[in-house]
Amino acid sequence: MKILRRDLQSIVKSLKALTQKTEKIAANLAKIEKYQVQKVSKEKASAVKRPARKTTAKKTTLKRTAAKKAIGVSATDTVLAIINRNKKGLNTTAIKNRTGFNDKKIWNIINRLKKGGKIKSSGRGIYLKA
DSSP states (O other), X not given: OHHHHHHHHHHHHHHHHHHHHHHHHHHHHHHHHHHHHHHHHHHHHHHHHSOOOOOOOOOOOXXXXXXXXXXXXXXXXXXXXHHHHOSSOBOHHHHHHHHOOOHXXXXXXXXXXXXXXXXXXXXXXXXXXX
């Protein structure tokens, strides 16, 4: 019985605390609503005081279209075209001589083309079209 009584008393205390919190929240909400109403009325009053602007007709101007850039051939396309032209295959030094690219760039391009299945290697360092 004593345990039940203690439980009920603790419930009553917590309910009182909750009601106090809800009353505080309601009071704060009323303040916020009052502030918003005042703010809206000030905005309406300032909108009424302002004279209307005169609108002028917009001048029509000719819009220039952007000049199209010449489509450049990518480095990958260049290397692929060189490899496709040669039936026996090419090594990296031959590709380097024809394109002027450095070794690292050529190796990266060849690796990308091999992964894409556009070229294959017939031997060590010799590349053919797939």
